[in-house]
Amino acid sequence: MASPLNVLMVGTGEYTTGFVGGGASGSDKKVGVVGLSMFDLRRRGKVGKLGMVGVNGTKFPAIREHLNKNITQVYNNLDTSFDSFPADNAKDPESYKAAIDALQPGDAITIFTPDTTHYPIALYAIERKIHVMITKPAVKELAHHIALLEAAEKHGVYVYIEHHKRYDPAYADAKHRAKNLGDFNYFYSYMSQPKSQLQTFAAWAGIDSDISYYLNSHHVDICDSMVSQLGYVPVKVSASASTGVAVSLGCHEKTEDTISLLVHWQKEDDPTKHATGVYTASWTAPQKAGVHSNQYFHYLAQGGEIRIDQAKRGYDVAEDSAGQLMWYNPFYMKYAPDEDGNFAGQSGYGYVSMEKFVDGCRAVNAGTLTPRDLDNKGLPTLRNTIATTAILEAGRKSINEYREVRIERKDGEWKLI
Numbered sequence: 001m002a003s004p005l006n007v008l009m010v011g012t013g014e015y016t017t018g019f020v021g022g023g024a025s026g027s028d029k030k031v032g033v034v035g036l037s038m039f040d041l042r043r044r045g046k047v048g049k050l051g052m053v054g055v056n057g058t059k060f061p062a063i064r065e066h067l068n069k070n071i072t073q074v075y076n077n078l079d080t081s082f083d084s085f086p087a088d089n090a091k092d093p094e095s096y097k098a099a100i101d102a103l104q105p106g107d108a109i110t111i112f113t114p115d116t117t118h119y120p121i122a123l124y125a126i127e128r129k130i131h132v133m134i135t136k137p138a139v140k141e142l143a144h145h146i147a148l149l150e151a152a153e154k155h156g157v158y159v160y161i162e163h164h165k166r167y168d169p170a171y172a173d174a175k176h177r178a179k180n181l182g183d184f185n186y187f188y189s190y191m192s193q194p195k196s197q198l199q200t201f202a203a204w205a206g207i208d209s210d211i212s213y214y215l216n217s218h219h220v221d222i223c224d225s226m227v228s229q230l231g232y233v234p235v236k237v238s239a240s241a242s243t244g245v246a247v248s249l250g251c252h253e254k255t256e257d258t259i260s261l262l263v264h265w266q267k268e269d270d271p272t273k274h275a276t277g278v279y280t281a282s283w284t285a286p287q288k289a290g291v292h293s294n295q296y297f298h299y300l301a302q303g304g305e306i307r308i309d310q311a312k313r314g315y316d317v318a319e320d321s322a323g324q325l326m327w328y329n330p331f332y333m334k335y336a337p338d339e340d341g342n343f344a345g346q347s348g349y350g351y352v353s354m355e356k357f358v359d360g361c362r363a364v365n366a367g368t369l370t371p372r373d374l375d376n377k378g379l380p381t382l383r384n385t386i387a388t389t390a391i392l393e394a395g396r397k398s399i400n401e402y403r404e405v406r407i408e409r410k411d412g413e414w415k416l417i
Contacts, residue, residue, distance in 0.1 A: 002362035004129075008103060009034055009082070010096050010121055011112035012054035012063060013200075015135065019059070019066045020200050031070045033333055034110050037354040039071065039080050040343045046358050053085040053099035057090065060084045067380035087328035096121050105129035106365045108136035108160075108357070113350065115209035119144040126151045131158045131361040133354075136217040140209065140387055142414060146390040149382045157362050158371045160357045163221045165381040167349035167356070168331065170223055174299065174306045178226040182302030184265060184275040187227075189219035189297035192285035198251055205283070206246065206255025212239070212395050215281035215291035216261060219297055220390075221388045223277050226299065229378075232265045232275060232385055238404045245284040260379055261395040282378065290316075291327045390414055 014020045018032035041047040050053060054060075067080040085099035086092040100109065103298040108131040111121050119139045120133050126148065138161045139145050143359070148400045152159045165171050178184075193215065198205055201214075224234075260280040267273040296309040330336070331348060338344035344353050356379065363369035375383045387407075392404040394416055406417040 002366040002368075003364070004042075004050040004270075005361050006103065006105070006107040006172045007038055007047055007358070008051040008053060008099055009038065009112070010053050011098070011111050012052055012056075012059060013112065015112045016110075017063050017067060018070070019063050029083075031067075031074075032334065033350045034112055034354065035067065035080070035082075035344075036071055036333075036343065037351045040075075040111075040346070040351075041355060041358055043078060043342075046355070046362065049083070049256060050081070050083065051073055051099060051102070053096050055095065057084065057086040057088050057092075058093070059092045060088050071343075072380070075343040078343060082369075089382070097124060100125050100128060100130060103128070103130055106131070106361075108133065108361045110357075111135060112162075114204040115140050115213055116204075118146065122148055123151060123330075126155055126159065127155055127156055129155050129233075131160075131357075131364070133160045133162055133357045135162045135222065136388075137213045138382065140213060140389075140393060140396070142386070142390050142393050142416060145382065145386060152371065152382060154366075156371065158357075158360050158374060159382045160360060160374075161382065161385045162216070162353055162357070163226075163381045163385070164332075164350050164353035165218045165222055166380055167226060167352040168310060169349070170308050170310060174225045174308060175222075175229075177306060178299065178301065179229055181304045183267065183273055184227040184230055184232050184299075184301055186275060186300040187219075187223045187277040187279075187297065188398060189216075189223070190280045190282075191215045191218055191293060191295045192282040193293050194285050194287050194289065195245070195283070196250040196287060197283050198249055198255075199285075200244055202251060204239055206252040210256055210259060210261035210396065211281045211283045211356050212261060212279075215283070216259065216279045216395070217359050217388060217392060218295070219279050220261070220263075220277075220391050221300075221385060223279070224385075224387045224391075225378070227265060227275070228387065229270050230268075233409055234263050234267055234277075234391050234394075234407050235266045236260045236264045236404055236406045237398055238291075238390055239395035239398040241399050244322070245388075256399075257284040259395065259399070259406065261391065263391055284326075288324050290325050292298075317337055386414055392414065 016034040084097040110133040246255040263277040265275040291311045294311045299306040334345035
């Protein structure tokens with residue numbers, strides 16, 4: 001049997017702990033995703049030692065209190081203990097180095113930090129033979145993506161991009177059905193979050209990254225996973241951004257509200273066949289839309305079409321305290337405990353994504369699979385997500401440089417022109 005995986009969680013914010021601005025997040029991640037999933041995977045024997053590293057160690061006492069109140073006391077005394085870096089009285093933006101240095105080859109880290117930090121943290125870990133999970137987007141630049149891939153292959157580690165939408169049952173089913181619908185023709189997606197998220201992301205919104213990297217990364221990856229199996233690759237990108245709302249709310253002057261990417265796809269073995277993808281993302285949606293995230297897409301192919309609305313799933317709740325109708329998404333993270341009081345969200349696609357990574361790392365450590373075997377399974381590995389990074393960076397360049405950006409893939413090498 002594979003040994004339990006020791007995991008260091010890099011980043012202490014909303015997605016890891018649900019702790020934002022001194023208390024529980026106001027989003028649909030009130031107790032986080034990464035931390036809760038890892039604590040439960042430890043309960044199940046798949047994970048061993050856990051650690052957490054941030055920039056500001058003075059937050060850890062409050063984070064531990066938050067986790068105790070909202071996880072331990074809710075889920076049958078689930079153990080939420082972890083080693084923390086830096087010390088509770090210290091602040092250190094490079095504390096991840098000491099935390100990673102304390103690991104052993106074959107251990108793993110999860111990276112849920114601002115986009116610009118993904119590359120240096122991941123590279124530092126890979127060079128020490130540590131397996132890595134990176135939140136999407138993997139990195140902001142295609143060159144960095146390729147550099148991480150080369151380093152991962154050199155050091156024999158598994159690098160997995162946390163594209164959890166791939167495990168949404170409807171999206172996974174759509175990918176399967178797309179194989180039998182013939183040539184790809186058109187894809188349109190929309191994903192949004194309310195203006196309140198700009199308060200959560202105020203430290204980096206419009207400075208270190210943008211809404212396209214943050215949200216369009218979901219559907220760009222979904223579309224790529226659906227059409228790459230048909231032989232399609234992206235060949236050029238143009239993008240457009242709207243502005244005004246985020247800046248009026250106090251965000252950095254370069255913060256865009258909504259970004260749309262127009263992507264031209266081409267079939268590699270038949271250049272006469274083209275398709276169009278339009279991907280739109282916004283973080284200035286209404287505060288009381290009834291959902292934390294509107295998310296839907298339309299896929300049109302030669303032999304049929306697929307439409308998915310994953311915001312309103314036939315489950316709505318009306319509460320006087322909310323003052324409105326709410327559509328919840330327990331398919332992502334199911335927080336209701338089971339009949340014994342234990343966490344019971346193992347089937348949620350947010351949790352499934354975490355477990356896929358842990359299982360992959362343990363298999364590589366046990367010698368039953370190689371990182372290339374995991375690539376061949378079609379999982380969202382570094383190798384299987386190159387097109388997504390190329391599209392997202394091309395979109396950024398298109399906006400910055402007011403031009404269309406071409407994506408060239410020749411002899412397995414990718415570059416932007």
